[in-house]
Amino acid sequence: MTIDPENWEVALAAIFLILNAALSLALNLGFVRQMTIAAVRMVIQLSLIGLVLDVILTSKSAGLTALVACVMVGVAGYEVMARQEAPLKGIWGYGLGTGTMLFGAALVMMFALNVTIQPEPWYDPRYAIPMFGMMLGNAMTGIAVGLNALSTDLISRRAAVEAHLLTGATRWEALAPTMRRAANAGLIPIINAMAATGVVSLPGMMTGQILAGADPAQAVRYQLLVMFLITGATGIGLVIAIFGAALRLTDNRHRIRLDRLKRD
Template sequence: MSGYIVLSPWDLALASLFILINAGLSLALRLGLERQLLIAAFRMILQLLLVGLVLKVVFAAASPWITALVAIVMIGFAGREIRARQERRHTGLWGYGLGAAAMTFSGTLVTVFALTTQIQPAPWWSPQYALPLFGMILGNTMTGVSLGLDSLHSLVDRERRAIEAQLLLGETSLTALLPPLRRALRSGFTPIINSMAATGAVALPGMMTGQILSGADPQEAVKYQLLIMFLIGGATGLGVLMAVLASAWRLTDPRHRLRLDRLSDSG
């Protein structure tokens, strides 16, 4: 097989029938999810159509500045998602900047590394390669960072008395916070670990499936998918570690006191 199959609007409409069936079942069973499901589907359609138009222009322009601008916009939306997914978050700019900074650093570092060493497009910042790769890495890192931070803040709030008791007995902030730190890191690492464990045996990832459908050799598609999973795993781990440790540092002070006043009230 060569080339790729062109989908018509009718093909997409047929596939969307399953979403309508799910909405109908939600309505029949009184789950109250039909409105959310349809709104989410509509948003997805609108966003993907807009992204398709924007990427077409960006690819044609082939400008490093436009590519960087699109990447910054992606970071902005991802940072907002990290903040929104936390039940309790840091107050002020810390609530947005801490998770976004960790995600940006790890995602940018790993993406640039891959573009300049393994993939090596010409030029290395070519938007056709840089933006899709950055998007995959950023999206997975965003999930890990948001889960790690949300878990840490919830655990520290729940175990406040035990942590403060250890601090009163002379323990350092790091020692007192170590149990919730470990659990938060596990929470942030879990999605990517599960994804890697299930890849291949349970699911064929989107990038690999897309390459196979477009006529690429399955062995080459596997190589690219392995590369992507290694990059995503590395960026996610680095981002989660940075975000959780930075948040733990922010929740204490030089006098080894717990500073939950730096978190917003739950709800």
């Protein structure tokens, strides 16, 4: 049996958003505006992507698939920058997160499409776009959290880092604790997801396959594959982003360059 909820049934589920908004107003928590904007964006974006995918999946065009992927990367890059309290100034603020996220997600997706899944053709949008979206979305979260942790930690611990530099440490030695904390922060979401998967939660892909009537063992294999790929994309992009940000926030004379951050 295929579950196909009606529009009114989907709208009815939104009653819980209204409940959350009411609680926020009653307790003065201040997240009504953010949640409302996010919900409206989600509805519009999913509705549009549903129409776009209907055309792309029918055509199986490599060009259209690449175009959708580029749009996804562009929006995700903006989100990485927007989620940071003190992003890098200039093109670095957008380019570092976008480039590292694209590299990690594209590398892992190409491996998946050509080695493990092997659709025909390899760029079949029915596989390529959902896979790329999962890689990109998780890499986006990890990189945004990691870069934000790096910049905020460096701001708060600037005196300690500079003390290490004054004693003769290189910029990499002085920044090592900050970079480790940033890497740990960026990987926490995906590590928690892996640790809880199967016991605390059944992931969306696995749940969707089971609801569609797939064999649970097959759904488990697909989910394991996806989780390994997501973790790989997130880790690769995050590590490169952290090293890139550390390089940008220092110079060849081993000085801290917080002037390269956009701070309110």
